[in-house]
Amino acid sequence: MPQKSLQELVDYARTHSPFYAQAYKDVPRTISHITQLPVVDQAAFWEANRWPENSLLTGPLTDAGVYKTGGTTGAPKFSPWTRGEHADAVTAFGAGMVRAGLKPGHRVANLMASGELYSGMLFMEHGLHASPVENVRFPVGSATPDDAIAELIANFQIQVLIGEPMKLSAVAECVVKRGQDAGSVELVLFAGDLMFDDLRPILARAFPKATVSSIGLASVDAGLVAAPVPGSDVRVHEEFANRTLVEIVDDETGEPITVAGVPGRLIVTNLFRTLMPIIRYPVGDRAEWVDVERRHFRLVGRSIEGARVGVIAMPTEDIRAALIAADPEHHMTGMQMVQRRWDGRDGLILRLGYTTERPPAELTARLIDAVHAARPDYPSYVADGMIHELVIEWVPRGELVTNPRTGKLRQVLDERPPA
Template sequence: MSRETNLQEHLCFVRECSPYYGDAWSAAWKRGGTAPPLGELPITDHVDYWEANTPQNNRLLTVPHTDGVVFKSGGTTGNPKFSFFSNEDWFLFCRQFGQGLRRGGLSAGERVANIFYGGQLYASLLFVGRCIEEAGVGVNFPIAGFASPEEIIANVKEFGISTVAGVPTTIMNLIPLLEAEKGKLTVTQFLYGGEAMYPDQVAALQRAVPGCRVRSIGIAGVDYGEMGWVDASCEPGVHRTFDDSTVLELLDEEGRSLDDAGAEGALYITNFQRKLMPIVRYPVGDRGRWADPPGTPGRRFKVLGRTEKGARIGPVTFYMEDMQRVLSGAAGETGFVAFQLVVDHEDRRDRCTVRVAVPNPTDVPKEMSTAVIDALYKERPLFPESIEKGAVHSPVVEWVTPGELLTNPRTGKLMRLIDRRFS
């Protein structure tokens, strides 16, 4: 069966079985009518999607959830998000990504220290382990990211591990011990995922482990599924699409398709193998650039940073609606009119600056900045935990006039997220 046929059959299934998508598509696709092309369906609204996808009274799922697994999909303490998988969906997700690992060079007998995180409904540790199984090659050592650097390195030495796989912040915490053991370890490769790894971080790893390879393990999200795999042709930040299970789109601010090589836009994904919790024209939250012309098998794309829907600061994801809620609660009395987040990278760590526009910045008391940061920490406990571990810089609050907020020079619209890490 062709890819296009699989896609059309999946869309028909989703239209009939998901109350959320049935309502969202009602104007573009009348019940019982012929399925329109994917590009004629509305893009999924992120907020509406997660309001429908709840543990109780769920309006997104296509059938009752009677087997499988549930994971936390990020969110915050006050607004958690959960992803639901049937056994079949979980198997297909891990198989697709596992085959991407194999195409990317995972080899027979390769010993992988899996130091991603697991437990408390987080997926990464289990996901990477299962993907190694589905790759049919490699040996998984599920050490986990919460193990101490000393325990991780002890396991590396005892089992002769050659590959370490984890989030960059956890990998970077190993550097003092890697330098102390320089020339004595069998590690030759680091696979990172969950956040970007920047040139200064790669250089620090290669000083600690001369000659090592540092590359992405691939791109996947427990909400949107598999998105990108890497091979030898992929430069840092570049990945290939999973053609057997997904359709990746780049869209402009008006939702129009951008398909030429070199075009840049927001990334939207459709997964036509995922049945229980459908993902159709879903906003990934990143911007991207096509590296290959249309029709290229496993078409390459480069991730350019977050869109304005959310910011990723080290291991911490923060959505704009969450920041709005924090400011409304902690700084409402200032009469703030707008805000923007500025994310940069210095000394191997990310930094977030919250720029809050108020009528008179000089009238804002100093303790208001502390109140905002405290509320941010309460909303996202991973933030202060990451600061304590040295994974990110402490956030900064700036009080500015509305005219000092940066805007898009072409449209004049407020730039709610300014990501300077990819400049």
């Protein structure tokens, strides 16, 4: 379906959606720049998107598909797409798969989640159908046992795997434990979550000939966000030309960031989605520009993820980077922060996954030292009796807690009692 200009999109939204009419009541009728529009208040957005009384949508549900999102945090949210919107989105995504490395005739195992209105499996399957190159599709699903997937890889010489990073790493671990030769796998495409560096070693062991790439950035609520950019940095993406407008804004001021290397909140405007308009919508990720002119940006983490122990902020990306640097032999294959409170003080457990033998005790001590070096206030507050000592807990990778519906790793578990 044809894109709309920003002016057309705003006019349509404020005319047909009570939510946007209220949000734009003080916005000029003529829009000269996107910053004249407020960034969407997500709480108000989803309050308006209730059922059956809905004040967000621009029209009735007469020809649409409805997906549900819950992710790793928050209550599920329902997101409708018209037939044309969905077709446009999967066509763009299918083209992005080719940029990511999909080749004519590739045999592709789709390991994304399905059921319960989840979009992952369906969206990828439609994207493969819409791809400009021929391909052979195996709609496997994330609920299929890892051993069965390993057998499928061997029997059909699967060349491409598509999945959420934790499912891909589970299959890789299974392949390694079986001593299986999975040299047929040429391409590993991930979606649904960031591909953290601590998962890369197990993928390389299982699929030594494979290139790892993002399949693109999208979500059920925001829709299309960005396409993969070929290269060694799998976190670099670019906005979909003529389909999305991507901004990075300052965390505090909300002002647009226009220089490279400065992280902020990722904001997207979808130029073809009109049933549920997405205009200056916070994606939930933090990013930084790599090349402003070419609209290339790098994802640097989730906006909301990290733990706070007492007054000490523990961002997941910073802590993970410190651990990886102190683990050159790649024992760690996943990290999860667990916040607990006992004896009147907060404490933090770093739950780390491993795939073969339990790591040695000296590594645990080295990792704690690395975290203390990255956050020197932490041991000081421990010494003052303000918080508990940092704890590292090793578990088999499969015991890291994931979202039961999507399989995504839950980066932070807050197990503290209510105040």
